[in-house]
Amino acid sequence: MSTEVRTHTALHVLKGAVQRVLGAKWTTSTYVKEDHGRLVVRYERKPTPEELARISEEANRKITENAEVVQFEMERGEAMQHFGDSIYDLFPVPASVTILKLVNIPDWNVNCCVAKHVESTSDVGTISVDRARFRNSRREVEIEFHVESG
Ligand SMILES: [Zn+2]
Numbered sequence: 001m002s003t004e005v006r007t008h009t010a011l012h013v014l015k016g017a018v019q020r021v022l023g024a025k026w027t028t029s030t031y032v033k034e035d036h037g038r039l040v041v042r043y044e045r046k047p048t049p050e051e052l053a054r055i056s057e058e059a060n061r062k063i064t065e066n067a068e069v070v071q072f073e074m075e076r077g078e079a080m081q082h083f084g085d086s087i088y089d090l091f092p093v094p095a096s097v098t099i100l101k102l103v104n105i106p107d108w109n110v111n112c113c114v115a116k117h118v119e120s121t122s123d124v125g126t127i128s129v130d131r132a133r134f135r136n137s138r139r140e141v142e143i144e145f146h147v148e149s150g
Contacts, residue, residue, distance in 0.1 A: 003147075007037045009069060009117045010059075010124045010147050014039050016109035017058035018143065021051055027089040027111075028140055036146045042090065043141040046134035055143070056129040062108055066122040070104040079112070087112045125149045 011030050014037075018024050024041040031038040047055070079087055079100050087102060087110055103117055104110040118124060130144045 003035050004032055005116045006118055006124050007032045007035055007147050008115050009121075010127050010145065011037055011039055012069070012103055012105055012109050012111060012113070012117070013062050013121055013124060014055070014059050014127060014129075014143065014145060015041075015111070016062060016105060017055045019109065020058055021054045022047060022141075024141070025086060028138075029091065030089075035148070036144070039143045039145070040140050041143070042139055043134070044139060047132050047141060047143075052129050052132055052143075056127065059127045059129075062105070063121045063124055063127065066120050067105055067108065069117050069119055069121060069123075070106065071101070071117060072104070073099050073101055076100050083110050086110070 011032070015027060018039065018041055022043060024043045026042040027039065028042055029040045076098050079102060087100070093100070093112060100112040101114050102110060103113045105121060125147045128146050128148065130146060133142045135142065
């Protein structure tokens with residue numbers, strides 16, 4: 001599997017950890033290039049080093065659980081009923097899209113997403129959180145990370 005598919009899937013694993021540790025629900029943007037990625041979430045302050053360490057720990061614990069990455073399609077209204085608005089990010093899905101592609105790491109993170117993913121969290125490798133930057137004017141935290149094999 002390609003490195004970018006692993007790095008992209010790492011975004012979903014990391015997002016689950018960020019939601020748990022920071023309570024940050026909304027993703028405003030994402031970026032993936034080879035083994036590097038960036039997750040940008042709506043948040044009110046810079047995370048502490050302890051919080052970043054916990055995010056990294058939680059994400060890598062989910063990886064070692066070898067959790068299934070379930071991909072499926074669901075009608076948009078039904079998906080909202082099942083999972084609520086947290087399937088969305090702060091970049092809109094066009095109204096013309098009535099069937100959503102969903103990615104679910106059970107009891108961890110569910111998101112609509114059209115990209116390719118690995119089938120198990122263990123396929124991601126190891127996630128290293130490199131740095132976080134708080135953009136006060138945008139109320140955003142950018143979390144930079146990279147993945148390593150095995
Ligand atoms: Zn995805």
